[in-house]
Amino acid sequence: MINLLVKLSESDKRVLIALLLVLIIVLILFGYLVKLIKFILAKQAAFVDTSMYDIVDANMVSTPKEFRKVSFEKNRRKFYFEAIFPFTVMALVNITIVILLLFPINFNYQVMGNYFYDLRLSLNWDNCFVILLDWIPALEHWPAVTHSPVFYFTEWQAWVSYIYLIAMIYGITHFTICVCAFASRNYRTIMAAHDVFDKDLKKLADAKNLNNVHTKKPTEEMKEAVEDEVK
C-alpha cells in the first residue's frame, strides 16, 4: 500500500482529486433532483386529501376498504383526464403512420429508420482515455465527431418521420409524468386509509383535551362494576 502511494505522480493525484470532486458534485445534484421529484409528487398526492375531505367529514366512508375503493376510483378518473392529451397525440401519429403504410408509396419503416439513423451524432472515442493506477480511466482529450446530424427538409417522408419522433418523445414524456403522479396518489391513498381510520390513543387524548369529547365521568356504580378488572 505504501509503495503504491509513492508511485503516484503529482498530476495523477490532481486527476484523482478532480474525479472525486466531480463524483461528489454529481451525487449531490442527483440528491437535489430526487428531492425536487419527491416534492412534486407530494404536491400531486395532496389531491387525495382534498378529494376525500368532504366524504370523510360526512361519514360516508367508515372503513379503510371503503376509503380505498372510492379514492382509487377518483385517482383513476384524474389520471384518465390528465393522460388523455398525450395519449391522443401518440395515437394520432401512429394511426397516421399506419394509414400511410397502407398506400403503395415510397414510405415504410425502413425509410423512417434511415432518416432517424441520419440524425445521429457519432463520436470517435479511440485514444481519448488514459488509464491511471492501472484501472481508473480518465479523459485525456475530447473525442472527434465522425458523423453530425443531417436533416432532409425537402423530402415529405423525412418531415413525417421527424414529426412522428417529436410527437412520440413528447407523448411518452408527458405520459410518464402522468403515471408518476398517478402512482404517488395511489401511494397516498394507501397511507391515508391507515391514518384516517387508525385508532390512536394519543390522538384520542389530544381530542379530549381540545374538543371536550366525552368528558362526562362515569358514575360510582359503573366504576364498582369494573373494579375487579381495573384495580
Added chain:
Amino acid sequence: MFDFLKTFFQGLIYLLLSPVILAFLAIYMVYSFFVFLFMFIKRVIMFFKGENMKEGMKIDKVSQLHLDNQDAEKEALQAVNPTPMINVQSTSAPQPIIIQTDEQGRLKNIKVLNTNPVDAQPSIENQVFQQLEAKEKDND
C-alpha cells in the same frame, strides 16, 4: 452540514436504487396504459347510460348534500336559541369637540361642548382660566 451530507447520501442511495425504480416505473406504465384503456371503455359505457364522468361521483354529491343539511340544521338551532349578546348602552350622547388653532395652524385650545344643560360643566382649560380670573380679582 448535516443537510449537505443527508442530500449526498440520499443521492448515492437513489443512484444505486435507480435501476429498480426504473424497472418499477416501466411495469407501472404498462399497468397505467391498461387502466387508461379501461377508463376509456367505462366512459363510453357511462355516456350511453346518460352519465358524465367529468361531473364527479355520486358520493361527492350526496356528501355535499349531507354536510349542507347539517349546516342548515345548526343555523336553524341557532335561530331558535340565539347566543346571548352583551348589550352596551351609552349613557351620554356624543359631544361635539371644538379645536382652536392660530394662523400658523398650531393648536391653541380644545373644548368639548356639553349639550346637556343640567350636567354642563366648563372644560378643564376654562376652569383653570376661571380660577386665574378669580385669583386676579382677589388680588385686586
